[in-house]
Every structure is written in structure tokens, then in C-alpha cells.
Amino acid sequence: xxxxxxxxxxxxxxxxxxxxxxxxxxxxxxxxxxxxxxxxxxxxxxxxxxxxxxxxxxxxxxxxxxxxxxxxxxxxxxxxxxxxxxxxxxxxxxxxxxxxxxxxxxxxxxxxxxxxxxxxxxxxxxxxxxxxxxxxxxxxxxxxxxxxxxxxxxxxxxxxxxxxxxxxxxxxxxxxxxxxxxxxxxxxxxxxxxxxxxxxxxxxxxxxxxxxxxxxxxxxxxxxxxxxxxxxxxxxxxxxxxxxxxxxxxxxxxxxxxxxxxxxxxxxxxxxxxxxxxxxxxxxxxxxxxxxxxxxxxxxxxxxxxxxxxxxxxxxxxxxxxxxxxxxxxxxxxxxxxxxxxxxxxxxxxxxxxxxxxxxxxxxxxxxxxxxxxxxxxxxxxxxxxxxxxxxxxxxxxxxxxxxxxxxxxxxxxxxxxxxxxxxxxxxxxxxxxxxxxxxxxxxxxxxxxxxxxxxxxxxxxxxxxxxxxxxxxxxxxxxxxxxxxxxxxxxxxxxxxxxxxxxxxxxxxxxxxxxxxxxxxxxxxxxxxxxxxxxxxxxxxxxxxxxxxxxxxxxxxxxxxxxxxxxxxxxxxxxxxxxxxxxxxxxxxxxxxxxxxxxxxxxxxxxxxxxxxxxxxxxxxxxxxxxxxxxxxxxxxxxxxxxxxxxxxxxxxxxxxxxxxxxxxxxxxxxxxxxxxxxxxxxxxxxxxxxxxxxxxxxxxxxxxxxxxxxxxxxxxxxxxxxxxxxxxxxxxxxxxxxxxxxxxxxxxxxxxxxxxxxxxxxxxxxxxxxxxxxxxxxxxxxxxxxxxxxxxxxxxxxxxxxxxxxxxxxxxxxxxxxxxxxxxxxxxxxxxxxxxxxxxxxxxxxxxxxxxxxxxxxxxxxxxxxxxxxxxxxxxxxxxxxxxxxxxxxxxxxxxxxxxxxxxxxxxxxxxxxxxxxxxxx
Numbered sequence: 001x002x003x004x005x006x007x008x009x010x011x012x013x014x015x016x017x018x019x020x021x022x023x024x025x026x027x028x029x030x031x032x033x034x035x036x037x038x039x040x041x042x043x044x045x046x047x048x049x050x051x052x053x054x055x056x057x058x059x060x061x062x063x064x065x066x067x068x069x070x071x072x073x074x075x076x077x078x079x080x081x082x083x084x085x086x087x088x089x090x091x092x093x094x095x096x097x098x099x100x101x102x103x104x105x106x107x108x109x110x111x112x113x114x115x116x117x118x119x120x121x122x123x124x125x126x127x128x129x130x131x132x133x134x135x136x137x138x139x140x141x142x143x144x145x146x147x148x149x150x151x152x153x154x155x156x157x158x159x160x161x162x163x164x165x166x167x168x169x170x171x172x173x174x175x176x177x178x179x180x181x182x183x184x185x186x187x188x189x190x191x192x193x194x195x196x197x198x199x200x201x202x203x204x205x206x207x208x209x210x211x212x213x214x215x216x217x218x219x220x221x222x223x224x225x226x227x228x229x230x231x232x233x234x235x236x237x238x239x240x241x242x243x244x245x246x247x248x249x250x251x252x253x254x255x256x257x258x259x260x261x262x263x264x265x266x267x268x269x270x271x272x273x274x275x276x277x278x279x280x281x282x283x284x285x286x287x288x289x290x291x292x293x294x295x296x297x298x299x300x301x302x303x304x305x306x307x308x309x310x311x312x313x314x315x316x317x318x319x320x321x322x323x324x325x326x327x328x329x330x331x332x333x334x335x336x337x338x339x340x341x342x343x344x345x346x347x348x349x350x351x352x353x354x355x356x357x358x359x360x361x362x363x364x365x366x367x368x369x370x371x372x373x374x375x376x377x378x379x380x381x382x383x384x385x386x387x388x389x390x391x392x393x394x395x396x397x398x399x400x401x402x403x404x405x406x407x408x409x410x411x412x413x414x415x416x417x418x419x420x421x422x423x424x425x426x427x428x429x430x431x432x433x434x435x436x437x438x439x440x441x442x443x444x445x446x447x448x449x450x451x452x453x454x455x456x457x458x459x460x461x462x463x464x465x466x467x468x469x470x471x472x473x474x475x476x477x478x479x480x481x482x483x484x485x486x487x488x489x490x491x492x493x494x495x496x497x498x499x500x501x502x503x504x505x506x507x508x509x510x511x512x513x514x515x516x517x518x519x520x521x522x523x524x525x526x527x528x529x530x531x532x533x534x535x536x537x538x539x540x541x542x543x544x545x546x547x548x549x550x551x552x553x554x555x556x557x558x559x560x561x562x563x564x565x566x567x568x569x570x571x572x573x574x575x576x577x578x579x580x581x582x583x584x585x586x587x588x589x590x591x592x593x594x595x596x597x598x599x600x601x602x603x604x605x606x607x608x609x610x611x612x613x614x615x616x617x618x619x620x621x622x623x624x625x626x627x628x629x630x631x632x633x634x635x636x637x638x639x640x641x642x643x644x645x646x647x648x649x650x651x652x653x654x655x656x657x658x659x660x661x662x663x664x665x666x667x668x669x670x671x672x673x674x675x676x677x678x679x680x681x682x683x684x685x686x687x688x689x690x691x692x693x694x695x696x697x698x699x700x701x702x703x704x705x706x707x708x709x710x711x712x713x714x715x716x717x718x719x720x721x722x723x724x725x726x727x728x729x730x731x732x733x734x735x736x737x738x739x740x741x742x743x744x745x746x747x748x749x750x751x752x753x754x755x756x757x758x759x760x761x762x763x764x765x766x767x768x769x770x771x772x773x774x775x776x777x778x779x780x781x782x783x784x785x786x787x788x789x790x791x792x793x794x795x796x797x798x799x800x801x802x803x804x805x806x807x808x809x810x811x812x813x814x815x816x817x818x819x820x821x822x823x824x825x826x827x828x829x830x831x832x833x834x835x836x837x838x839x840x841x842x843x844x845x846x847x848x849x850x851x852x853x854x855x856x857x858x859x860x861x862x863x864x865x866x867x868x869x870x871x872x873x874x875x876x877x878x879x880x881x882x883x884x885x886x887x888x889x890x891x892x893x894x895x896x897x898x899x900x901x902x903x904x905x906x907x908x909x910x911x912x913x914x915x916x917x918x919x920x921x922x923x924x
Contacts, residue, residue: 026041026810027041027048033409036408036411044246046224047222050230051226051399053229053395056525056860057130059130060225062225063225064224065217067122068120068404069193070119070334073086078196079208079209079212083212084117087100087869088103089148090147090148091146094142101909107454107776108846108853109129109132109849109853110128110849110852110854113602120333120405125393127392128853132383136236138890143219144219147214149209154206156787158202159819160786161200162198163791163816165198166744167814168195170639171519171637172271172444172608181193181337185269187261215249216553223403223408225399227395229392236886256334261516262438264437268442269440269443270443274635274637275444276633277344277511279444280341280342281341281443281693283337283440284440287329289333290333290405290406292386293425293429294417295414297329299377301338302327304327304360305340308570312325313325321353322344324344325342331401331405342357343634346629349903350443350445361434364426364427368426370423371423377574381909382415383577386695390529390531390697390861393861398411427554508522509521516688516689518693519708521695523699528698529862530596530600530695531863532593532607534691535870535874536687537718537719538681540584540585542753547666551628552628553873554582556615556616556624557681558581559623561610561613562613562615572602576598578593583735597700597702600702605711609711633667636740639740639916642740643738643812646738646913647736651751658807686718687718688712695866726757727753729755730753732909733911734911734912735912735913739917740916741917743917745814745816745916746914746915746917748814751809752809753813754905760902762899764892765892765896768844768847768897770799770809771797772843772897773788773839774797779796781827784826785827789826794814820918838901839897844893848889855885
């Protein structure tokens, strides 16, 4: 251990020697830690952090304000979050009416941009091509002190935020999460949620929000972080020119001095709402992120809940008592909570699961943890850090959390603490913090079994509660439950395909047939990280008979092989912090892995072993059947899934792979599924013949083909992709309602089948047209239905399809039940105008710029590049297509775009699905 510490110190010394800070007039260089230089703009106290990285021609610019929901009081809860929304409404120099308003400017650059609000901070970020740095710096400086803050904007945005609140209330996880914090904290402002109370959202005045803005939005309460491809002298000059015009705050920034009093006994809370399955949450008070015990608590959390070798997985999930367990240590400026979430399996009771979970905690307090458990947790933590430095956006996002916690050097120091943590430290913090008298326990108790019709996933990955395809940006983030800020401008997503690239990808890609596998390699400048994405045709499209077989087969792959059991496999992966996952979708089995370069042979070997010789044991088969059934039942609580499922069954005919199986039928199929069916499916469809493996990252001194040859030679078989005829057009419109009791937001889908595959010559023109209607803040739908009228948190249009078959076209939105009809009417007006009048040349040109610019960002990480390469190959494109895509975009004319709209869409015949708590007259 001492050698590791000395080696780390030596590395840091080398970094400091190599990255000498630049001297710039007007700045004081504060310190250099790792590869990051800290400066202070002397005129106003603005903190600036610089981390140059020239491996990709992109950068991330982020402004973190040290204000979050902890700065709010009763009456202004949610004010930080509402103010964050209003930061996109325009400034005095860039009003919303201007063609250079905040959203137009950002989307023209193709930036990945958004903002998030949490307990201790609010942050605004742009992940963008490095040539746009000056534009981004000027924009962020402008809205630091020049925000318009009009009451008309507040009124329209209030209903948007209220719908966001309602969406959160739809989720049993988020409802229980909020109640845990409400109960655990009685004095400290962590008591109230970041989204705020509904009445405060509705009634807070523009004067209060302006007062909040004028109190906290000043240079001396902010940190600018710049990570990526830039030159420090020029960047510092840009920042000084833009931000240096502002003085320090005229009054001291208010400090938070309220401390949570000691807790004198256990607390409990119960949430009773309509739902399918129960949830259990166990929270314990824990120290702030700057405390020396944070690292041991985070490792204790991993030992308890992270992976198949975790204590709670073995005690609960492996015994079919939970479908999942997760732990979340609060990384906060003040003492916070460690949260365990346990999703109950069908038939399990809250009392039983809680008793076993607490017994496992007591075992650690009494007997400690093994050295193997500790080292696996340390390895996972350190590898996770390496993975979190894959791309400037990942670096800036994690740096943002360290800033919010009170010390940006935590970005490095937490790893140093992790390395020196001992098994005795784990036992000590378990005894110190994980005690009954400082615990808060929450139960979500479903009050009804729910409806029998609705959405249900048919693959092992469909247990997520995120909306399909995304229907708007996520301003409000709950750690552990939501992702960090959705991309409001990423028109070039998986459904739209790659969009532009500053270098020739095809020329740098190596492609060969190895052991029967189509092997694709691309070396990037990232340090130590390797990402692997692979697929083979073994999805539900290949199933003849029981519709659950593809999903059950994929779920069994990581449950042990003929050579070793699942715990041995997991131990080998966890010992090096690597990950390896399998999931079956519509057409393919997807394989995703990430590891450090040195561990690539291990990961490839385990991938081959699990694909070739899974144990497919009867015991594990019984367990995955129950896990899949539990996931389906839980998905019935989610209105987004319910709408999507019903939509698929209306527009796709029986036998089409894009058509979801009805939940009751699928649950029955799981119940009757036989292990012999799974074994037969594996024999028939698993093999190298149509498998593609993409390896991206630090490939220096690594002979990937030799490693693939070693572990896959001798594997035979595999089936070709199944291609289905396009779905027929429907001759008449149809409205489908899916009642889901107890929901405060209604999910809506409006659309039709298109018959357009990815290679259809008109598909690209229709994608551009669709992006103009419904992509990002500048899409017509968001600009009108959300920004002007305030009727929804999110509304978007997209073209959805799988890898091989024909897809569909849809508008997705959420509305409060009280605003449902208004929202639908507004959405249809925009659709009709777009269809009847078409799009303008100016709109086409602007969207081209957005699409082309966004691809730089999409390819700036190993994961983004690997995804793009695999997706292009699955869709039948040559690799040169990636490089040619920008030219294809530029060549499109407004006439082609408008012709595609009229040729392939029929608004008068579209299908409308509404899922949620609907008026009684609408219920079927």
C-alpha cells in the first residue's frame, strides 16, 4: 500500500512539473493539483479551473454557482430550480425574440448543453467543438448578471416546472426518496427537495426570484471549469474579457449555518400509492464529502450493494427477494444520507427484506469485511474514476460535484483516500454511522395491483424508469435515479445517426474477420480506458414460440458458465474494476464492456466464455424468471412505458418484432417457459457468423486480434438478422387510453409507422424535418408548447426504429391531467402547420449546422465512438458513411425535406395514446 501511495505522489509530481501554470495579468495562480490549474480573477473573485486535453477537438465549459436547495427556506422551496429554468429565457442583450437568443445560439453550435440543480449547487454547461469557445464564454458571462427575469416568463415556466414535479410524483422511487429526506432532516434545509413544494412552485413571485438571483449569481460565488481542447493563455483572456466586467457581490454571500441536531431514535415513513411492487429504503446519517470518512463509507456502500458479490445481492436478490439493490452515499457539502434502495420481488414482504438487510449491516459491524471484498471495492472505485475521465464532459461533470461539496481537489483526493482505506476503517464507519438511532426507513406500499393492460418490456434491460427516447431535458436531478442533465440539443442521437466529424474516422479504423467475428478497432488518445460494444442477431425477432425466451437467455449469460459460477466471474471482473453486460433487444443481443487497457485480455476471455458456454442452470433459470416478471410488473407503474407499449401494438401487426407482447401474455409466457427452450435458442442463434465486435480506446501495445483469436477460435454457428416487411399504414385515426391510477402526469404518444428503413433515400430528409419540428429547445414543439404556452415539461418528435426493420414516427409529451386537452390541441396545431406549410430554408440551414456540429461531441468519448461504429455497421453502411454523413446533410434541399414530410406522414390518420390518471369518461 505504501508503494502505491509513493507511486501516486510521484505521478502527481510529474504532472505538476509538466503542466506549469501560465502567468496572465489580472489573475492570481492559486495552486496546481494533478493536471488542474486553479486561478482567481483578481477583480471579482471568480474561480477558474483549467484542464487542457487535446485528445479530441472538443471541450466542456461549465459554470458552477454555489447555490442549491440548501439555500432556500419555506416559501421559496424550488426557487433555485425555477431560476435555473429562467436562465434559458433570455438576457437583456439576447432576448427570446432575438435570433441570437440563448437556445438558438447554443443549438447552432451543435452543443450538448443543459443545466442541473441539486442540494448544494446549480451548474450550466456546454460540451462543444473547441472552435466555439469564445461564443460560449460570452453567453455564460452575459446570463450571469444580465438575465431578463420577466414575470411572463415565470408564469409560463411555472407550469413547465409543475409538470416536471408531477412527472417525479409518478415515480415510486422519487416519491419515497423525497419522503426519506423530509423525515430524516428536521432543521437542516436538506429537508426539502430540490424540486420544491407544489405550492411554492406555483406561487413564488418574480420579485423573490430576482432577489435570489441578485444574492447568489455573482463571480465570487461561481467557478468556471474548462476542460478539453484549448490553449490556457487565450482561454484566460476570453474569460477575463467576458466575466471581468462584473464586480464582486455588493453584499457577502449568505452562509448556511443551520446544523442538523443529533437524531435520538429511528424514524420511519410510509408512502401508500397505487403501484405494482413494494420498495424499501434505508437511510443513515453520514458525514460530508470533505470528511475523512467519506471514502470508507463509499466503499462500505459498494460492499453492501454493488454487484453480484455484494452482501445484499447474495442475501436478497440471489434469493429472489428483491429484483435490485443499490446504495448511494451522499456527496454533499454538509452531513447527508447514505441511502439503500431495495426493490421488492413479487411475493416478498417489506418486513422480511428489511430484517435481512439490517442483519447484513450488523454482520459487517460485528465481523468486519474480508480483504478480498475491500480490494474489489477499491478496484471498482479507482477504475470508475478512470472511466469518468473519458471525455471532457465526464471530467467537468465530476469536477462540478467536487466544487459543490466545497473543495474541487476532492476530484483527486477521494481516490487517494480510497487507496489507503483498510478493512478496519470499513468496520469502524459501519459501527459509527450505520446505527438504528440515526436511521430513517421508508416503505413504498402499493395500494392496488394496477391495470392489466399497458407497457411491458420484453427484454432484460427494460427495467429502467427513464422515458423511451427522451421527451425533454432533465433540469432536476436526483442522484442514483436520474442521469446528469439530458442533452437538449443532441439531434444526432441513436435514432438520427452520426452527423459530422472533424477527422476521417474510416481511415483510422481497422477492420478484419477474426475467428468468424467482424472485428473493428479504433485507437483514441484516451489514457488507459478501453470500451467494447458488440452485437449478434439474438433478439426477440429471432424467437419462434415463447416471447420471453430471448430475454431469459440473455439474462442467464452472466449467471455462471460451465467453467465457473457467477460469483467467481464477478469476483474476477470486480478485482480489476471492469464491467461486462448482456441484454437482448428487438433484433440483437447487445454486449457492452469497459475496462482498463491492461485488463482487456481478461474481459475478452470472460465475454467469450459467457457467450460460448453459459451454464444455463435450472436454479438460475428460476431466479431470472422471477426477476424478469418483477421488472415487467414494476414497469406497469410507469406511464411512459405504458404509452409506448400500447402504441407499438396498434401500429405494428402481429408477428412484427417491434410489436410488444401484452403484459399478461408475457407474464404467462415467463411462467410457462422451459429451460430446454432457452438452450435451443442459444444453440440456434448464438455464434460468430453475424457478430460484430467494436473495440475503442487506448489500444497502444495491445494485440486485439490475437486476443480475440485466442478466446473465440472454434466457436461455430449464429443466425442471420430477421428482416420483416414494413408495417401497413392505418386507414383511420385511433385514440387509445391506458388508465394508470394515482398518477399526476399523463404520457402521450402521437404517431404512425413510416415504412422507412435507415438506408431509404428519403430517411435522412425526414429526419431533418422531424428535428426541425421537435428536437431540442429550438424545435417548434418545445418553442411553442413549452416555452411560450407553458403546457408541458417536455415534448419532442422523433423517428424510432431498430437496427434492421422498418420504424415509426412519433411525438412524445407529458401533460398535467388538467392541461391535457390544451396541450394536445397546441401540439396538433404545430404538427398541422408543419405538415401543411412545410419548413423554411432558414430552418433547414440552422438544423444542418446543429447536426454537423453535434457529431464532434458525440465522438469525443470511447463510448460514443464505439456506439457510432457499431450502429453504422448494424445498419449496413460502409465505414466511409460516417465520414460522408456531413456532406449528405449539407446536400439536402428544403424541397427534399418538405417532400419527405408530405410523402410519408399522414397526420389525419395518426394514432394517439394517452397513459395516466385520466378523466373517468375517457377510461376504457
